[in-house]
Amino acid sequence: MLIILSPSKTINFHTPAPPFETTWPIFSSKANKIITSLRHFAAEDISQRERVSLKIAFATRDYFHSFSTTQHVGKPALFAYTGNVFDKLNPSDFSKDDINFTQEHLRIFSALYGVLRPMDIIQPYRLDMNSKLIDGLYDTWQEQVTKEISKLLKTDDNTLINLASAEYFKMLNQKQLPAHCRIITPVFKQEHNGKYTVNSLFAKQARGWMSRFIIENRISNPEHLQGFTEGGYYFRPELSNNKEWIFTR
Template sequence: MIIINSSKGQDFSPAPCPLPSTRPIFWAQAEELVTLLRQYDLVSLRALMDVSQSLAERTMAQFHGFAADGGKPALLAYDGEAYRSLGAAEFSADDLHAAQQRLRILSGLYGLLRPLDLIQPHRLEMGYAVRNEHGKHLYAFWRKRITDELNRQLAREPHPLLINLASHEYAKAVDKNRLRAPWIDIQFKEEGAGKLKIMAVHAKRARGMMAAFLIRQRIDRPEGITAFTGGGYGFRPDLSTNRQLVFTRPAA
């Protein structure tokens, strides 16, 4: 199982999809959050999200226009750096089917999404301090639910394994101590002047390329991950452990 995070960038223009769409597992909980967020006035929403007036107005309109039907498959709707590198629009029907089985998207609004789950336009990052009945932030709302659902899905696998391609902010929504499967972090670093650095934008693109590689090649063992060479990255066994695989490339 691969986890990545959702994206603020979204594209809801029509796009063909050769497979039928699905309904988010936590649709009822997403509606619960929307109902809660509709109570925010514009000033409170701006303070919560630290965004401009126009973006807060657009986000508020999205919450008030949130609908139970329609939308676009998540893997085709998200349009950030990682998703552009992932290139799901070029996937075959078999690739999309494999993604539906193996890829999960962490979302502040929807919790845990499958690639073909229909989503509505939204903005709600996992790190936001949205007070709810479970606590002071979205982690309190989602962590147990997401972890339990991942455990349920991983239990069906003959060799359960979770590959983390999500950002730190989103990966914290999974309780690693309660996860009943090995967890492998992936790091992408740039090498220059004798130093290794994580460059955020390049790491996002590399996560998307890695996700596409794992899906298209149907990788199902840890050793298969190390064959990834996308974007000029190469596996560094000298920097890696059983729980963290490091890939580097020369700095641009």
């Protein structure tokens, strides 16, 4: 069973990561080319195109220029990304066995790196799939990302647990995934005025909780996900189908 997550825009490179064995991103050479193509942008251009504050734009520009294409420097992705998903995943207290399981069964999609293993070393960056700084990131990554995930699925029972956002899940060409691949997308909803709706903030938190639930319990049978109750959620079979499993609270 393979889990996919989105990255976060927020990062932490100030706190050192635990001393677990690290790896290097599979598609680092392509990441280097993308970074090189972005270095000509001034902060004002970044601010205007990405519709972000000048403070964020200057930080983004500095990331592009400080990015090393020759040295293996940085921090493992699992500990570098912050934000709601990774806060609730909370890998800070993972054991070595937890890390080993995560390294085998979790992948993080990235607009810069394509596909990341949790312990892949990354450098500070800010870039998403819908960036106005570079054209065609889906075309850039879809074939390689799909091939890499397909290879992993063939050795991991052909079951994909999609805990990524819609923006990043589109990096996959589902038609090119292995035959009989099973994709399950957990959807987390809140009750409001008698109706169940998706709240983006709460959904991100739940994705982190569910990822941790899978890791801590070494879940390999997707049906066991239906026992997830963190944060007050519970599985609703009457609202679910084969592709989307609905959890409400």
